[in-house]
Amino acid sequence: MPVIEFQLNGAAMAVDADPDQSLLDVLRGRLGITGAHFGCGAGECGACHVMVDGRAMASCDMPMWSVADKDVVTTEGLGTVEQPHPLQRAFISEQAMQCGYCVSGILISAAALLKRNPSPTEAEVRAALDRNLCRCGSHNRMVRAVLRAASEMATS
C-alpha cells in the first residue's frame, strides 16, 4: 500500500493506506482520532465533517488518495481545554446540544464558515450548517453559539 502524506491537526502525517479507504476509517480505525463520527457513510448527515484545506467536508466517503498533501483538521485540532477555540467556548456557554453526537461535525462546519466569513448573518450560519443534521433539536442554540463565537473573535 502506498504511503499517503498529509497534515493532520498541524502535524505532518504519513499513513500507509489503501488509497480507496475513507479518511474517516483511517482517522478512527488507524489513528485513534474519534472526534469525527460515523453517521451514515454517504455524506448526508455531517457527523463526520473535517476541514480539508479550510473547507468542511464529509470524511466518510472521502478516499485517502484525495487527501494527499492536504491540510486536515478535526475537532481535536480546533482547540483544547486550556486553549479552546471560541466556538468550543461558545457551545459550552450556550449549552448548545442535547446528545452531542452531531456536535463535532457542526463545530467543523462552523469553524470553516468563520474562516471564510468572520461575521456571518444568522441566515448565513444556518445555510452553512444545512449539511449537518441534528436530531435532538438543538439547532437554535448552536446558531446562537456560532454567532457568539463570531462576535467574540471580532472583538479579540
Add this chain to the structure above:
Amino acid sequence: MSEPSPAPKLPVSLVANPRLSSWVRFSGEGRVTISPGKVEIGQGIVTALAQIAADELDVDITRIEMIRASTATSPNEGVTSGSLSIQQSGRALRHACAEVRQRILAAASERLGVDPSLLEVDDGTILGTGNVRTSYWELAGEVSLDHDATTGARAKSIAKRAVAGHSTQRVDIPDKVFARPRFIHDHARLGLLHGRMLRPEISGAKLISLDETAAHAVPGFIAIVRDGGFAGVVADSEAAAEVALKALRKGATWSAAEPLPDEDDLAGFLKSQPVETTVIDTRTAASTKKAARTVRRQYTRPYIAHASIAPSCAIAQWDGGRVHVWTHSQGVYLLRADLAIVLKLPAENIVVEHMEGAGCYGHNAADDVALDAVLLAKAGGGRPVRVQWSRHDEMSHAPFGAAMAIEIEADLDADNEIVGWRHAIWSNGHAARPGRATQPALLAASEIANPYPRMISTNPPAANGGGGDRNSVPLYDLPAWTITSHRLLTMPVRTSALRTLGAQGNVFAIESVLDEIAALRGEDPIEFRLRHLRDDRAKDVIRATARRAAWKPERRSGVGHGVAFARYKNTGAYCAAIAEIEGADDIRVRRLTLAVDVGEAINPDGVINQIEGGAIQATSWVLKERVRFDRTRITSTSWTEYPILTFSDVPAVDVEIIQRPEIEPVGAGEAAHGPVTAAIANAVYDCLGVRVRDLPITRDRIIAAMELAS
C-alpha cells in the same frame, strides 16, 4: 415558608433499591459518588441529578462524580423513559442524600459535642459553634451507609435549595466539544474486534443459504457467526468487517418477503386488522342535552423513525461463561433479562454497563445490537467485539413509532356546544421493550435457529400513562365521553416506543377537533379552551403562551397562527404552544411560542433545552417525516429518503417556564410534541382555510385537502 414534613412513604425507586450506599458514597480526596439507575440520553438527566445531590448534601457540584448505570453496581430503576427520571431517580436521590446527611450529622454531633441542629455543612465541611469542624470524608469511615433508607429523613426546604432550581451547565458538554471519547462509538478497548450484521433488505425475509467463501478471503477476516437466520461477520478492523459483509451479502439467498401494507392507505390497513379492543374511559353526562349534530373526523399519523444520528452500537466480551456488555440501552437490567433468556445463562453471569449513545427518542436498535454483539463476540476468542449497525439497517430494522388512525365524533347541541365525545384509536402497540415479558424482544432472538416469536407490541397500562391511548382522555371538562383503543394483533411493520407513544397523535386529533368547533362557534380558540378547563395550571400555561405570543396577532395574508395544549399523560408536564406559520405552496413554521409547567424545574435551562428540542423535533415530524415502504421493503433507508428538518427550516422557539418550586418535579422531554403538532395544523387552517388531518402536512396533503374542501 414552612418546613416540609417527613415523607410519609419512600420514593418508588428507593423502595425498590433501599440501600443508601447503592446511591451515595464518599470517596477519597473530597469526592462524592452518586450512582443513579437512570441513564444519560442527551436529556441532561445526569446533571439534574447531580444538582439534587449537591443541594441535599451541601457540596459543590464539581465534587460529584456521576456513575454510569451498570447491573454490577447500580440501583435497578427499570428503563429511562416516559419523562419519569426526575420523578423517580430525582426523588429517590433527594431522599437518600437527605438521609445520608442526617446520619453523618448525627456522627458529627457526637464527635464535636455539638447538637445536630447547630451544625452546618459548607461544601462537605461540617461546622459547629466555636469553630469546631469535621467533614463528610473524615466521618465516612465511621458512618456506614449500608443501611436501608427510612421514612424519617427530611429533605431541605425549598428556600434552602441553592443548586436545584437554578440553571446549571451540563456536566457532559465539555467532553463533547473537546471530542474527548464519551460515546460508546468512540470507546477504545484493548484488542477490539469489529462486527457487522447481515440482515435482509426485504421485509421479513429469512436467510436460506449462505456462501461464506468470499468473505473468508478478505484480509483481516476473523469469523462468520451463523445461527439459523442470524448471520454476522467479525474482522480485525471496521473497514475489513465492511468488506467481508459485502462479500457475505453476495453469497446470501433469502426467502420471499412478508407483505407490507399500502403506505397510502394506512387508515384502511389499521382498521382492517384483527384487534384487541379496550374501553379506556367513559364519562356519562349528568344532564341530557340533545345533540343537534355530530362532527366526525379522522386523523392519521404515519410510522415515524427514531432516526438517531448515530447508528446503534454495542461492545461485548466473553470470559468463559460470563459476558460483559457495553450498551446505550435505556434499561440495563431489562436488557440483561432478555440476554439471559436468549443465552440461557443466569443473569449474574451477565454484566450490562451503560455508555452514552446518540439521542434515541425511545426504543431504537440499541438493545438489538447488544444481542448482536454478544452473539458475534462468541467468535472473538475472549477479545471484545464492537458491532455497529449500518444506516440502512437503522432505518429499516429498528422499531418505528406506530402509525395511528384516530376517529373523533363530537356531538354538538344547537349552539355548537359539545354534549358528547367519542374517540377511537387504531394502532399497533407502542411498546415492545426488552425485559418485560417471558420471551425476549430482541431482533436476533427471532432469527436464531430455535427462534422466539417476534413480540407483537403492547401498550403500557393506563396507570403508566397508556400507550396508543396516551393522552386520549380529554383534560377538558366535557359532559360525556367514550374513549376506545383498538390494538392491532398483527405487526407487519415493527413498532415500539417512540417519544410520547400515542400522545402526539391523540393530542393532534383532540386539539384539531376543538379548534374546528371553536371556529364553528366563532369563538376564539384560546377562550374556548379556557372555558372548558378546570385546572388552573392548565389555564396558566395557555394564558402565558397567549401573552408571550401577543395572541392574537393581526391577520396578515400568507401567515397563520394556531394554538394547542396538553398535559403530558394527563399527569405530567403542562404545555401550551402557539405556532406562527407561513403558507403558500409549502408550509414554513416561523415561530413557536411555548409555556411549560413541570412543577419544580431542577435545571431551568435544561427544561428549556428539552422543550425547544421537542418543539423542533415535532415540527420535523409534522412537516417531513414518514417511514416509506412498498409492498416488500422499507424504502426510506437513507437521509435522502427520510428527510428531517434542517437548520434553515428550523423555526424560532421561545419558551417560558412557570416555576412552581413547591410542586414535585416532572419530566419535560415529551411535553411539547403533541401541542406543537396540533398548533401547526391549526395554524395551517388559519392561514389556508383547510384542515389537513393526515400527517405529515406536505404540499401534496394540502392540495388534497383543498380539493376536498372545494
